[in-house]
Amino acid sequence: MTIAHTIEHNEAKHRFVISVDNREVGYASYAQRRDGVLDFNHTVVDQAYRGRNLSTPLIKEALDWAREQGARVVPSCSAVENFIDKHPEYADLRA
Known part of the structure; x- marks a missing residue:
């Protein structure tokens, strides 16, 4: 069951942040390589919020956003890699 949340892009920190009740409970970070490829390298959800399906909307x-930017991605984070494997409509983003 997914709980009410908001997601914001913190470009300065190169991460997407998911919040519940105005409290940051997770993020998906990326590194922008010189060739323009985005390396999604880390996804974290606070232990108290795991199992609530928050990583799915966060990674999506x-x-x-990467697609809107015309970027390709490297899913070096296993959560991002698993998301792409389960959602073949994102497979074209792989660098």
Whole structure:
């Protein structure tokens, strides 16, 4: 069951942040390589919020943004890699 949340892109920190009740409970971070490829390298959800399906909308938001930017991605984070494997409509983003 997904709980009400908000997702914001913190470009300065190169991460997408998910919040519940105005409290940051997770993020998906990326590194922008010189060739323009985005390396999604880390996804974290606070232990108290795990199992509530928060990583799915977080990763989806991040990958949708990458697509809007015309960027390719390297899913070096296993959560991002698993998301792409389960959602083949994102497979074309792989660098």
